[in-house]
Amino acid sequence: MGGSGSGAGSGSEVGGHGAEVVPSCCRKAMASAPESEARQHATVVSGWFSEARSSSGGDAKVLYYNNPMWPGEAHSMKVENILYKGKSEYQEILVFESSIYGKVLALDGIIQLTEKDECAYQEMITHLPLCSIPSPKKVLVIGGGDGGVLREISRHSSVDLIDICEIDMLVIEVCKKFFPELTVGFEDPRVHLHVGDAAEFLRNAQVGTYDAIIVDSSDPIGPAEELVKKPFFETIARALRPGGVLCNQAESMWLHTHLIQDMLSTCFEVFKGSVHYAWTSVPTYPSGVIGFLLCSTDGAPVDFLNPINPIEKLDEALKTRRELRFYNSELHKAALALPSFLKRELGHL
Numbered sequence: 423m424g425g426s427g428s429g430a431g432s433g434s435e436v437g438g439h440g441a442e443v444v445p446s447c448c449r450k451a452m453a454s455a456p457e458s459e460a461r462q463h464a465t466v467v468s469g470w471f472s473e474a475r476s477s478s479g480g481d482a483k484v485l486y487y488n489n490p491m492w493p494g495e496a497h498s499m500k501v502e503n504i505l506y507k508g509k510s511e512y513q514e515i516l517v518f519e520s521s522i523y524g525k526v527l528a529l530d531g532i533i534q535l536t537e538k539d540e541c542a543y544q545e546m547i548t549h550l551p552l553c554s555i556p557s558p559k560k561v562l563v564i565g566g567g568d569g570g571v572l573r574e575i576s577r578h579s580s581v582d583l584i585d586i587c588e589i590d591m592l593v594i595e596v597c598k599k600f601f602p603e604l605t606v607g608f609e610d611p612r613v614h615l616h617v618g619d620a621a622e623f624l625r626n627a628q629v630g631t632y633d634a635i636i637v638d639s640s641d642p643i644g645p646a647e648e649l650v651k652k653p654f655f656e657t658i659a660r661a662l663r664p665g666g667v668l669c670n671q672a673e674s675m676w677l678h679t680h681l682i683q684d685m686l687s688t689c690f691e692v693f694k695g696s697v698h699y700a701w702t703s704v705p706t707y708p709s710g711v712i713g714f715l716l717c718s719t720d721g722a723p724v725d726f727l728n729p730i731n732p733i734e735k736l737d738e739a740l741k742t743r744r745e746l747r748f749y750n751s752e753l754h755k756a757a758l759a760l761p762s763f764l765k766r767e768l769g770h771l
C-alpha cells in the first residue's frame with residue numbers, strides 16, 4: 423500500500439476466484455498430504471499462514487519468528503485456499519481464504535486486512551479524524567489501495583473531493599477482484615485516483631488544500647519506510663489547511679513504543695495544533711491492536727477527544743448500503759484513553 427517510489431505494479435499469476443473453492447472431498451485428500459499444500463506459498467506451511475519478514479525469498483520457516491517489527495512471535499491462520507499470489511514492482515501480494523476470518527490480503531507476507539475485522543481498522547482510521555472537525559470537504563488518502571478507507575469517507579456527505587495516492591496499482595486490481603466490499607469505495611464519483619509516489623504527490627500539492635489527510639500505510643519496512651519520517655510529516659502539514667487533521671496508522675502500543683515515541687516527538691515539532699495517540703482492536707494484526715496518530719495544524723483548535731461532528735448525527739453516514747460495524751462516538755472517545763504504562767512511556771501526552 424502507500425509508499426515512496428513511483429509507477430504501477432507489474433505482472434502476476436492470477437488464481438481463479440469462485441472456481442478454485444476446494445470441495446470437501448478434495449480437502450480431505452489434501453489433509454493427508456499437507457506438505458504439497460505447503461509448497462503453494464512460502465508463508466503457508468502445512469495449511470497454516472504465518473506472518474513472515476518477507477516471503478519473496480529465503481527460508482520462510484526461519485523468518486516466521488524474526489520479523490523485526492515483532493521479533494519472537496508469529497500469528498498463524500488456517501488457510502482453506504490460496505486465491506491469488508503475484509508480485510508487483512513493490513511487493514508480493516497474497517490473497518487466501520482463511521477458515522475463520524474470511525478472505526485475507528497479505529503484502530510481503532504481512533496481513534493487511536481480513537474480511538471479518540477490517541471494519542475495526544477502516545472505520546476508526548477514517549471517522550476518528552473526519553468526526554473531529556466540522557464539515558470536512560477535501561480529504562486525501564495516502565495508501566489505502568484496498569478501498570476500505572474510501573468506502574468509509576463516502577459516508578460523509580460534506581466531502582466534495584477525495585484524492586487517493588496509492589503506489590501499487592496491482593494492489594488495487596487484486597482487491598477489486600477479491601474484495602469488492604472494500605473497493606466499492608472507488609466507485610464514488612468524488613474519488614480521484616493518483617497512482618504513484620506519496621511524497622512527490624504531497625510536494626506538488628497546493629499549500630493548505632486538505633481538511634483531512636489519512637495515511638493508511640503498511641508497516642514502515644519496505645515501500646512505506648519513508649512514511650514515518652519527519653520530511654514526510656512536514657509535507658503533510660504543508661498540504662493541510664490551518665486546523666486541518668492528520669490520521670496516520672501508528673502501529674501497536676504493545677510492540678512499538680519506541681516507534682510511537684519517535685513519531686509523536688516528530689509530530690509535536692511539525693504540527694502546531696494538537697497531537698494524540700489513539701488505538702483500536704484488530705485481532706489479526708500483531709498483538710491484536712493497532713494505533714493511530716491524530717494531529718492538527720495551527721488554526722481552529724481540534725478536540726480529538728470529543729467528536730464535534732458525531733457520526734450518529736450524519737443521516738447519510740448511517741444510510742449507506744453497508745451499516746457501520748465498529749465505530750461510534752463512544753468508541754471514538756474510548757480510543758483516545760491510554761493504558762497507564764503507555765501514558766508513562768509516552769510522557770508528554
Ligand code: SPD
Binds near residue numbers: 543566568707
Ligand atoms: N501490521 C499491518 C498494518 C497494516 C496497516 N494497513 C492496513 C491497510 C488496510 N486498509
